[in-house]
Amino acid sequence: MKDPRDIIIRPVISEHSFDMMGEGTYTFEVAKDANKIEIAQAVESIFDVHVKKVNTLNVKSKPKRVRWRVGQTRTWKKAMVTLAEGETIELFANN
Numbered sequence: 278m279k280d281p282r283d284i285i286i287r288p289v290i291s292e293h294s295f296d297m298m299g300e301g302t303y304t305f306e307v308a309k310d311a312n313k314i315e316i317a318q319a320v321e322s323i324f325d326v327h328v329k330k331v332n333t334l335n336v337k338s339k340p341k342r343v344r345w346r347v348g349q350t351r352t353w354k355k356a357m358v359t360l361a362e363g364e365t366i367e368l369f370a371n372n
Contacts, residue, residue: 279308279311279315279319281318281319281320281322281323282319282323283308284307284308284311284315284316284319285305285307285316285319285320285323286305286306286307286308287305287306288303288304288305288306288368289304289305289306289355290368291304297357298365298368301359301360301361301362301364301365302357302358302359302360303320303357303358303360303366303368304355304356304357304358305320305355305356305358306353306354306355306356307319307333307354307355307356308354309335309352309353309354311354311356313331313333313356316331316333316356316358317331317358320358320366324366326360326361326364326365326366327360327361327364328358328359328360328361329359329360329361330358330359331356331357331358331359332356332357332359333354333355333356333357334354334355335352335353335354335355336352336353336354336355337352338350338351338352
């Protein structure tokens with residue numbers, strides 16, 4: 278079995294993901310070879326919550342340019358994890 282911290286790489290913080298947190302859905306960058314079952318087990322073990330549903334998608338690279346050099350952004354896998362009713366993940370420490 279893989280280490281849960283190798284599956285969940287980082288939380289994705291954007292306006293849309295921040296709005297989805299109010300509905301109980303949290304967005305994470307995950308390992309490319311992780312499946313939905315592994316992602317659910319990793320979130321449950323790291324954050325001590327119950328996962329109701331996991332949606333995944335592969336984020337494709339985009340062309341980027343710095344001066345005359347043309348390159349690509351990296352490809353990565355995103356997982357939207359829906360928790361059971363009334364459960365939350367505290368991603369930010371209250372200041």
